[in-house]
Amino acid sequence: MKRSADQAPALEGVASAERTLTLLSAFRKGDGAVSLAELSARTGLVKSTIMRLAVSLEAHGYLGRLPDGSYRLEAELLRLGAIYQQSFRLEAHVMPVLERLVAATGESAAFYIRRGEQRLCLFRVDSPQRLRLHVRAGDLLPMDTSAIAQVLRLFSSVELAGEAEATRFPLYTSGAHDPHAAGMAAPVFGAEDVFVGALTLSGPVTRFTREAAAVAGPVLLEMARGLSRGLGSRLAF
Known part of the structure; x- marks a missing residue:
């Protein structure tokens, strides 16, 4: 009853x-x-x-x-409509960058945002190589010690603001979330220099080694900076 x-x-x-x-x-x-x-x-x-x-x-x-x-x-619906439109503008900016990243590096590229104690893969373009990681747009992963989670944590925490300023990007980790996966991430900012999310590259540890990441890193960082400028940020990082 x-x-x-x-x-x-x-x-x-x-x-x-x-x-x-x-x-x-x-x-x-x-x-x-x-x-x-x-x-x-x-x-x-x-x-x-x-x-x-x-x-x-x-x-x-x-x-x-x-x-x-x-x-x-009334106006609250206008506010929600503006957020809805912004999400599509974000996709229009991010997806071409992901495609260029994949073409330049051969690895999978993605854009992550933080959702509480999880990280959400908002957009993704897969590597053309047969051996690749199987993550999809919409997947939620833990806020672990991976490079992606570290970037999201650094810029979504007031307590870590000083540490974020002193950090050199992009960050690289190998085997943090999955023993077979390596990843690299750089922050992306938008209007008024507000943190938007993390631009990332990922691949199998056997191919996306620290040496390979050293080559791909400048490409990822430059594209993260370009994406930030396109979203209205003037922040230098």
Whole structure:
């Protein structure tokens, strides 16, 4: 019985979230303000439900209620839209750099960001060589001692700011996450010199040795600097 009681609020919460999303999705291109009656007609929700949902949406900046009782979309949705657009601009900048890195070095290139205590492979271009590491865009890996994790940790921690300034990039590690894998990473910055993520190269330890990394390192660093400039950074590193 307790399990059923626990499940009821969860199911109710899902239904409420679905109704909220239905309400937001009812707005169409060209809408200024939409009346309560029109929103009810578009969504199939009763007016009292719409008014109840709208209170929370107003409080969080998603909807605004006009004096005549109609509703319009508010600035919080614009902010989220800007973030969405920025993610696509980032991809447009990063992917060509990854492709050039692979062409220049023969190793797999990727772009990582930090997600809590994990690192997320946001974009990746695989090496054309048959022996390569099998990581995919969207994979989450631990914040271990690899070069990639070290770069992400250095620039996402206030306590390590001084250490980051004194570090020479790119960083190289071999066998840190996987005994068969080696990697190299350099930081990338964006507008107002905000840290964006890590530009990386990786390959099998038998091929991407420290000697090979010494050759590839200047290429990776120059491309990280160029990517940073393209994203609006003026930071020299």
